[in-house]
Amino acid sequence: MSIDGAGGVSGADAAGGVSGADGAGAALAESALAAAHGLLRAAAGIESVAAGLVLPAAGLGWTGVAAGMYDAAVGELTGRAADLGRLTGAAAATLQRHSAALLDAAADEVDERLRRLRADLDEIAAEALLIALGARDGLGAVLHTALPDGGAGAEGVHRWWTTLPLPLRARLAPEHPDLLGGLAGVPVAVRSASNERLLAADLRRWALPRGPLSVEQARELLAVRATAEQLSRARAARDPVTGALRGAALLVYDPAFSGGEGRVALVLGDAASAEHVAFLVPGLDSDVGGDLTSLTDDAGRLADAASLDAPGERTAVVAWMGYDAPELSDVALEAPAVLGARLLAADVRAVAATRGPVHVTVVGHSYGSTTAAGAAREQPTEVDDLVLMGSPGAGARQAGDLLPGRHVYVAADSRDPVSWLGWFGPDPAGEEFGAVRLPAQSADGAHGLSFAAHSGYLDAGSESLHAVSHVVVGDVAELRRTPPRDQVLWGLLGRDPESGRRGATYGFDRHGLDVRTG
Secondary structure, three states: OOOOOOEEEEEHHHHHHHHHHHHHHHHHHHHHHHHHHHHHHHHHHHHHHHHHHHHHHHHHHHHHHHHHHHHHHHHHHHHHHHHHOOOOOOOHHHHHHHHHHHHHHHHHHHHHHHHHHHHHHHHHHHHHHHHHHHHHHHHHHHHHHHOHHHHHHHHHHHHHHHHHHHHHOOOOHHHHHHHHHEEEOOHHHHHHHHHHHHHHHHHHHHHHHOOOOHHHHHHHHHHHHHHHHHHHHHHEOOOOOOOOOOOOEEEEOOOHHHHOOOEEEEOOOOOOOOEEEEEEOOOOOOOHHHHHHHHHHHHHHHHHHHHOOOOOEEEEEEEOOOOOOHHHOOOOOHHHHHHHHHHHHHHHHHHHHOOOEEEEEEEEEEHHHHHHHHHHHOOOOOOOOOEEOOOOOOOOOOHHHOOOEEEEEEEOOOOOOHHHHOOOOOOEEEOOOOOEEEEEOOOOOOOOOOOOHHHHOOOEEEEEHHHHHHHHHOOOOOOOOOEEEOOOOOOOEEEOOOOOOOOEEEEEEOOOEEEOOO
């Protein structure tokens, strides 16, 4: 008998060892030999993956503690692979020894020799299984310890991900959804697949019998169910121009965030290939369980309008419910907007880091406009256009403080009381602020302040939806500008040239071109 370089039995010896065996001994010998060769192939595969892991570290030039941890994890993994190879060789050698002996054994000795063979192989198989499981867990250790440090950002993570061998990426995604789902810099499709696994696990977990729920648990359950429902709805939606399924992805998923209010970002369309990506940010007192449906509806109307306005181009709209929006009692506080802006800026950067150049627009409504403005200020190189709808203030003195040399737009219905507040800085619709004001009057032509005017900016057919859509697809050359307000004090002494004007309504003709209908 000879052992090959990988620790296995040579083909000739294996054939000779079992050719003369008969009955139970021969069957067991053949079965065990097949298992041994299967283990050999597994060992070779693990060694190949482990060898490939060394390349990303060198390519990224990691140094210091991170590089040391990475090398240690890879060393452990390759060691386990070598141990597995040795054990499979031992299993094959044991097989050869016992199967050859079976040929010469008297009938009364066969049972005893078979018992010893089973015991030997069981012991080897058990040890091999432990090592194989350790090798699998070693892959997780590599993933956790070899990531670039926080200073590398989404771009560093993306470079790391793209240098990983394809087989390793394919294994890591299903085995470690808890890490990849929230890892900025990993492709949107990979994050979505990971988050959908977490969502499916949550649905199974919440389906189990349980006692009374706490307030936080009840909120989290609503967030889980709302996410599943809206993801399913978004997946079923069709592009109004092509009729094809638009597609959807779950970019962010954390239903336990902020006591069960949840943190979710649902992408309508393909953020990896779209020429235009818009982030839609909600305002006061919004949470996943109670408000993801309405936000997804708004995002869907905006995505439809963008597709019709630019039928030859692709647009993705992100329904971003990704921060702890304040309740009414805290609406005068700017802290939630500051914290939310950082989260939003990170998610914008995470998408931008995984693809080529893209036109990004951030659209914020009400308190969400303050959050959106802060994100634009955090990431001025990633955000091309900013739209503030019904804004109580942008937290800046003028538009140039948010996007230098770029575009800030404001949609403010003259009847919207929130848009007159100027709580977080000058009125964005005022001349002093310096933003481009979009037409945003409601079509009913009514007079007087009304909170109904605050919630209709993305209503179907509205002139504000028409205007925001054109900003999202970068088609603003012929968009009508609206004169700014002259505001003195919270609207009490202000004057709005738009006051009393009935807003236009828009539809689409049989060719898909948007036309003014009123």
